[in-house]
Structure formats: structure tokens, C-alpha cells
Amino acid sequence: MKSITTRNTLRVIILIVVASVVIGPLLAAFFGGFKGNSELRTNPLWLPDSWAADNYIGILLDGNFWRYLGNSFFISLMTVFLTLVVGAAAAYVFSQIRFFGAKMILSYLLLGLMFPFAAAILPLFIKVRDLGLLDTYWAVILPQTAFGLSLAILLFKAFFDQLPKELFEAAYVDGCSYLRFFWSFTLPLSTPILATVGVFVFVQSWNNFLLPLVVLNDRSIYTWPLGMMQFQGEYLTQWNMILAFVTLTIIPAVIFFLAAQKYIVAGLTGGSVKG
Amino acid sequence: MTTLDRTAVPRRGNADRVKKGLVSGKFTALLILLPPALILFSLFVILPLADAVYYSGFSWNGYGAPSDFVGSQNYQRLLDHSVFHTALWNTAKLILVSLLIQMPLALGLALLVYRKTPTNTLFRLVFFLPYILAEVAAGLIWSFVFDGDYGITSSLLHAMGQESVYVLADHQWAFPAIMTVIVWKYFGFHMMIYIAALQSVPKDLVEAAKLEGAKPRQVALFVQIPLIKHAIVVSGFFAIIGSLQIFDIIIPMTNGGPSNSTHTIVTYLYSFGLSRLNIGFGSAAAVVLFVLAIGIAFFYQRTTGKGSKA
Numbered sequence: 342m343k344s345i346t347t348r349n350t351l352r353v354i355i356l357i358v359v360a361s362v363v364i365g366p367l368l369a370a371f372f373g374g375f376k377g378n379s380e381l382r383t384n385p386l387w388l389p390d391s392w393a394a395d396n397y398i399g400i401l402l403d404g405n406f407w408r409y410l411g412n413s414f415f416i417s418l419m420t421v422f423l424t425l426v427v428g429a430a431a432a433y434v435f436s437q438i439r440f441f442g443a444k445m446i447l448s449y450l451l452l453g454l455m456f457p458f459a460a461a462i463l464p465l466f467i468k469v470r471d472l473g474l475l476d477t478y479w480a481v482i483l484p485q486t487a488f489g490l491s492l493a494i495l496l497f498k499a500f501f502d503q504l505p506k507e508l509f510e511a512a513y514v515d516g517c518s519y520l521r522f523f524w525s526f527t528l529p530l531s532t533p534i535l536a537t538v539g540v541f542v543f544v545q546s547w548n549n550f551l552l553p554l555v556v557l558n559d560r561s562i563y564t565w566p567l568g569m570m571q572f573q574g575e576y577l578t579q580w581n582m583i584l585a586f587v588t589l590t591i592i593p594a595v596i597f598f599l600a601a602q603k604y605i606v607a608g609l610t611g612g613s614v615k616g
Numbered sequence: 617m618t619t620l621d622r623t624a625v626p627r628r629g630n631a632d633r634v635k636k637g638l639v640s641g642k643f644t645a646l647l648i649l650l651p652p653a654l655i656l657f658s659l660f661v662i663l664p665l666a667d668a669v670y671y672s673g674f675s676w677n678g679y680g681a682p683s684d685f686v687g688s689q690n691y692q693r694l695l696d697h698s699v700f701h702t703a704l705w706n707t708a709k710l711i712l713v714s715l716l717i718q719m720p721l722a723l724g725l726a727l728l729v730y731r732k733t734p735t736n737t738l739f740r741l742v743f744f745l746p747y748i749l750a751e752v753a754a755g756l757i758w759s760f761v762f763d764g765d766y767g768i769t770s771s772l773l774h775a776m777g778q779e780s781v782y783v784l785a786d787h788q789w790a791f792p793a794i795m796t797v798i799v800w801k802y803f804g805f806h807m808m809i810y811i812a813a814l815q816s817v818p819k820d821l822v823e824a825a826k827l828e829g830a831k832p833r834q835v836a837l838f839v840q841i842p843l844i845k846h847a848i849v850v851s852g853f854f855a856i857i858g859s860l861q862i863f864d865i866i867i868p869m870t871n872g873g874p875s876n877s878t879h880t881i882v883t884y885l886y887s888f889g890l891s892r893l894n895i896g897f898g899s900a901a902a903v904v905l906f907v908l909a910i911g912i913a914f915f916y917q918r919t920t921g922k923g924s925k926a
Contacts, residue, residue, distance in 0.1 A: 356728060369757075440642065467671075490656065520645055
């Protein structure tokens, strides 16, 4: 039987090896952004000779970079807002109000959990085009919201079901309607789940590629993943520029992740483990 | 709270009033709160999926109304297309890699870091990091790693005295490279699911097994893993449904190449349906994807005996 210390050393070695494989490419990208292209060729992995930030500064001074980020930010924010309001409203109905057909309608809305988004992408393109929404923010916001609703409703309903029923009865005697109760009691009491779903929806929207790729053609409204692919197309083999661009888009994601990791992890695992 | 609870048992008159008022308020609430979700969901989820079935019967470039009905011809063409076979097989490979390599790896690591200590928390964060990165960004970084002129793999090969390989332009290596990136990107997600489950396993069970003289490996195999079976089933479901939809990572890495050898179902329906405006043909591929997803979901529920969701 191995002693506890050897076992633990082995464990830490395994963890460090895996961690280096995970972090290695990200660090290489970060370092690569400081290098010249010829230096990159001989030294793709390790620290740069000098920390010349020209590549980074060039991108940061380019208005397009900020426009891409701004577009993504607006789209993500609106998607979160709509998903929370529309999803919570529907979940509240299923949680608080008994009516004929409630179960069927709920199952209908939860169907989205099984549907692969990509299967709808061609008709979505047609629909968005026929509605005259191509090259608008709504072309991304509305379908994203619709596809996020199922999970949002599932999680919201589970949370609302746990709120004390007595609260509503008491509020109603004091003349409070369903709508007001939803607005002034249910929503404020549900900030943990609103934050969880909100953060999760935000990350999904921020990273979305397929939908914007299909419905946005005008460069001025590109989201950042599209802008990044555009940039890559322009600089093709200038890997140092591309790596600088990628790094700059990753940094906000990493900061956001560290700040909101509690909610991100809860959103991902909470929804699945409870099942 | 207590005062509220007290008023919650109203006198008789109050109770009637509550009942009556609730019925009328109910419909207003229903009419305001439910329709937005129903309309959005129907318009942008259900209707497009139904449209896909409809369009798949036509030869249609997306302009005007579809009028050239071709029956099952699109499906026939799809089944005869060797690139589609490759796409199906590649998608199957992604599912297999996710189930047979990614999930065991995630489970093993979860067992190593599930206890709440500061170092474990740090490792968990690191392992989970790739999951929150955008697929496109991950794909671009890895296409640098695999680049034949600049990449890390080629400089490693040089160091070993070998010729550099253009991994992503190579028939034999391009798809294994993609599978590597997929494992790299998603294992942290599965690990987090297992960690949440492992932390809810009662400590005394693990302690008892240890007192009986069970080695850590035996505790994991015979106590912990059986107790988190539900989490494993759920993560397997996510792995399959996720693998069916892989798209973003492929585009920056190979864009389906070399010579169409790295397509998945979704990149296939994008390249051969949307890019070429063969809406009918692409829709047929979408329907196949849809049927596969639903079919696998049902089959999976049956065989694992436990619902995936809801």
C-alpha cells in the first residue's frame, strides 16, 4: 500500500500536467501577441524576447474592435433581459396559477430542451429575412431568447415552486393582484436564480457564432466572433496579430468568469444534476 | 413573516373574496404573462423546425415561395453523398470520444479535486476555463498550435528531429486534432457536474468504506461512482447532444477540409445547404439531425432508465 504522501504527490503531478495542457495554448496565445512573426516561428510557446505591445495597441486603437465588442455586449444584454422577463413571467404562471391545459402548455415550452438549435438554422434564416430583420440586432436577440426559454422556464419554475405559498395568500388579502405580486414579491425574492440564468444566458449569447454568422452580413453590426474571423481572414498568416486579437477577446471572458464563476457553475450543474 | 402567516388564515368572508377575486385576476395575469413566451417559442423554435420538414421536400434556393416539389429526392441525394457519410461518421466519432475518453477523464479528475481545499478550487477553475471560452476563439488558438509553419506541434517535432506536419491539412491527422480540442474544451464541464454530485455523497459512507479497509480506488469504484450514477447519465446525455451539434470549433480549424474530410452534420448542412442556398437540401440534412437528436434522446432515456430532464 502506497503511503499517503506518495499518493498525494502523484495526484498533484497528474493535476499539474493536465493544467499545463489546459493553460499552455492560452499562454502561448498571450505571449504570441507580443512577438514579431519571425520570432513566433522559432519560439511559438515560451516568453517573448521583449514585451512589445504594438500588436495589442494597434488592435485596441482600431474602432472596429470596440464596435464588435459593443455589438456583442448589446445583443447579450438584451437577450438576458428578454429571457429573464419572458421566462420568469411564464414560469410564474405555471407555478402560481392553476388552469386548464397548464401541464400541456408547459411540456410544449419545455420541448426546446431536446431540440438541436442547428436543425432550425436554415428556416430561421428564411424567417428572419422575411420579417425584414436581417442585419439587425433583433435577428440574433429574438431567436436566442426563444431557444433559451425552455431551460429558463424549467429553472425558474423549480425555484418559484419553493417560495412559500402563504406569502401570496397574505398579499392577496391586502389587495395585491397576481401581476403586482409577480413584480414586487416573486422577482425580488428570486434574485439568486435570476442571476444564475442571466449569467448563463449571457455567456451563451456572448460566444454564439452560428446564428450571427447566418443572419448578420453587414460588418458594422458584427458580433466579436464574426469580427475575429474577419480579422483572421485579413491577416491570414500573421499569427502574431491574430493571437493578439484572440487574447484581447478572451481577457474580458476570463475576468467575467472569475467574477461570476459561482453563478456560471451553479447554472450549468444546477440545471443538470437536479434534473 | 410571522405576521403575514397570521393573516394567511383569513376569516370566512375573506376566503370567499379571495377565491372570487383570484378567478378574475387569474385570466388577466394569464393573458399578460404567458403569451410572450408562447409567441416567441412558437415563432422561432417550433415553426422553423416544422418549416425544415416542409422545405426538405422542395428544390428551393430560398427566393420566392418553394414550388418545385421533389418528394424525397433531397433525402436520396443526401444518402448518396459520400461527404454526408463522412459527416455522419465524424459526428459518431465525436460522440464516442466524448463518452469513452472525455467522460472517464473528467470523472477521474473530479475524484482528484472534489474535496474543498484551496488548491483543488484553483485546479477546478483552470480545468473549467476552456468551457467558457468561445468555441471560435478556442478553434483559432488551436489552429495556431497545430500550424505547420508556426505551430507548437511542429516545433516539438523539430526538437525531436522530425519533419513538421501540417496537422490540419492532413487527412489522417485533421480529425483527431479536432477531437483533441473538443476533449480539451468540454471535459471541465463534465467534471463540474461530477464534482457537484460527489460533494453530495454522504461523507460517512466513504469513511465507513475506508474503515473497512477499502483502498481509495475501491472507494471510488464501489461507493462513489455508483452513488453519482445519475450525474453520469445526465452528463452522458449532454455529451451526446453536444457532439451532434459541433460546428463553431471546426470552422476556424479546418472549415470542413482537407477535401471535405472533417465535416460534421452541422458544418455539412451549413456548407452544402446555406452557403450554396440549397435550402431544401440543407433542410433535409437538418431533419436528419433533428430526428437523430430526438431518437437518441428517447433511446438514451429508455436504456438508462432515468429521464434526462424535466
